[in-house]
Amino acid sequence: MSVASHSARSRVTLKARRLPGWAPAGVGAAAILIAALAVYLPGAGGPVLTSVVAALLFLVGLGALSTVVEGGRAARNRVATSLVYAAFVLALAPLLSVALTLVTKGSERLNGYFLGVSMKGVSAFDNKGGAYHAIIGTLEQAGIATLITVPLGVLGAVYIVEYGRGRLAALIRFFVDVMTGIPSIVAGLFILAFWVLVVSPMFNNGRPEYSGFAAALALSVLMLPTIVRSTEEMLRLVPGALREGAYALGIPKWKTITKIVLPTAAPGIVTGVMLAVARACGETAPVILVALGNPAINFNPFSGGQSSLSLYVYEQAGTASKYAPGRAWAAALTLVVLVLSLTVAAKLLARRNKLAR
């Protein structure tokens, strides 16, 4: 007996009934049309409400249609797919808005003058002033923090990967991870309580010294766990055969680590450091607490208040002057360009990293 005649008799088909390929698009078009009519005819709202209503109509319509034609399981699958893509669009909208606002508002004021002058002697209501002092502050603070954390972080990771055994190593690993979650404002308060209020008065005739260096210390607290973590992951990728080869040649362990393991892992370590620096550049909260800010250019990170780009954005955002928002957005754009170029450079470096592939 042939298959065809069998199926013809008992009405069993091997192919389930499916909606045609254009069905989602058709339902979508109908949903938009109905939503537009329902929203605009009574004058209830604008394009935002229309798209929300259309999205709901689309979900309900497609689900119902699919249930009737294809059955419940396929309908749930279609609704889930739509929801997943909807999540994507929903998230993209505000993020694109942030990017667009940043570029359009930021570029209005961003020019050589803005990058070249400070706010010294500029009142909030003057249509002038720039962010030079803040750029200096950001670079110095992030630079000092990098100088502090890179040796400490890399050595710490060396301990965890190469030497760490037993409870101490497990404890350190665990608390490195926990430390990545410390809020930046708490790091700032810690440096305030420790450095500014307790240690710095010893060098400053008993008065607390707010300084760019204190901000660098706070940024170090935030950068350290990130650098330890990323370095640790890179060191683990270095093949054990490289170490064993060195040991076989009679090279002591510390030389194996400094001459073979670390150079092999170097590109990955640099990537991790750059990402940590990028994050540190954008931190505002610790700088408010321990560097205080300064409208004038202060090259000395050890004495006197210092500003930073993120602090400058925050100050200008809180200033009631019609010129303040322009300055805030221009500085924000400068900051984002700085942070994102560091991040992109780090990611590109990571893609060329042979170890991680």
Added chain:
Amino acid sequence: MSQQSLTTTPASPSGAGGGGALPRGSRFGAERAFRILATAAGSTVLVIIVAIAAFLIAKAIPSLRADSENFLTFKDWFANESPPTFGIAALAFGTVVTSALALIMAVPVALGIALCLTHYAHRRVASTLGFFIDLLAAVPSVVFGLWGRDYFRGPVSDLSTFLHDNFGWIPIFGSKGPYGASILLGSIVLAIMVLPIVTSLSREVFLQTPKHNEEAALALGATRWEMIRTAVLPYGKPGIIAAVMLGLGRALGETIALALTLGAVYNVSFDLLGISGNTIAANIALKFAEANPTGRSALIASGLVLFAITLVVNVTARAIVYRRREFLGGAA
């Protein structure tokens, strides 16, 4: 942050990572010196955590002694007055409410995007968009705060009017206005900020689902959604919980974006639309400039509470990740 990783690196059972026993007795004790140096560097982390707790407690005590109200239950913040009266109640409430709302909004969307990137979108598209999301995680919070204050306040005010007009009978939408710097605005901005972190963490979790489980589900005739529900989500559950907790830790400690978008009012109210809201972290940033020594100490005391809350959240999240790591190590 893209650096926070839930991926499990095996603790060097074979080949990569770690050295074993070694030729002993190197000259000049250079080996010992290097080992001690590395151990000291590793221990710095523990020293810093302990030092944070110790210094915050030491500097918080004077103001807590001087406080003439109950620090845990008083709502207002007059730390510069004499006698100082201040309490953490409204701030802790605002911190928890904004973070919870932000997560309620962000987590479903973030999981949707992560699923989209791992199981729906084309591979090349997915890797480009994943890169883009990682970049967004690097955008400084002050930029989101500025956007929320300068630009997003208008749309949220319109939304508030709409919600009040249509759903005003629900108490949380009861406020008649004026609208603006509200809990709604603050928590939406916060949700947008934690979105990239939760997305990139849960994306890594979803990518780790064993291909065999997925293919087995599909081979049994499961639709894509059924495959995700039966293979991907159960496998990733601990990882998702950890990602959400890490996002929560980030939200609880967020300072600047909330200092710029919330109303900085010390009240305990579930009204989402009116000018209201404050958090521990935002209050520290807002009040620091005008604080006298007692006020500063009071802010440090509030920071200590925040430190304790985030420590608990992070330790819990990490404990979940570590349990999962052991579980995976046993299974693999």
